[in-house]
Amino acid sequence: MLVSILHRVTGGGLAVVGLAVLLWWLAALAGGPADYDAFMDHAMSWYGIIVLVGLTWAFFNHMCSGLRHFVLDMGAGFELDANRRYSIASIACAVVLTLAFWAGVYAL
């Protein structure tokens, strides 16, 4: 239930906010250094970081629950125990991947 709601909410958020930020970033890259720096000033501000971390979490959460859908589409994972395990795993994996991504961005 929660996983299903999160899938829809993160999907909607990615579609509206995520794609808007993607287009802004692409336009800034195409526009040259001044446009790009203006984008990065917002992206690296405190509110920009919140939005970007939120978007990466939404991406990984939607990705993990989407992979869960692929498993369910094959007719697997409908036993109560397995279903519960996959649901918890999809939420946990998304948090771990988000942390790993941002750790990687700053470390590498």
Place this chain on the structure above:
Amino acid sequence: MGNGTSIGKVRGLGSSKHGAHHWLLQRFTAASNFLCGLFLLASIMFLPDASFATMAAYFASPVPAIILALFVISTFWHARLGLGVAIEDYVHEAGNHFAAILVLNLLTFGGAAFGLFSIIRLALGAVTSGGAV
């Protein structure tokens, strides 16, 4: 229900009036979002810094630019299908439903076109050397 064939009884029913094709496309685009998205996130993670010179040079090169373009097509397509389902679920009045689907199509096609234009401009364009136009 009439006494036609099994498929004839269900065809044209449901909230969107056509189902299996939509369902498959949602999964095909999900798979390409997955592959292209992971490639792009890994690229951003492994690039040495987030400066304009680094980012523009990398994403203007052929393979990253093509994957970026495929990602734009795939995500906007996926979003159009996904938000379409949300509209079918929550907007019931026929006129409002039509209007919402119309706006969704305009925004997603427009957004994808703008994204592709930006990538082409970046990849083929004049500004990667630093001289903004």
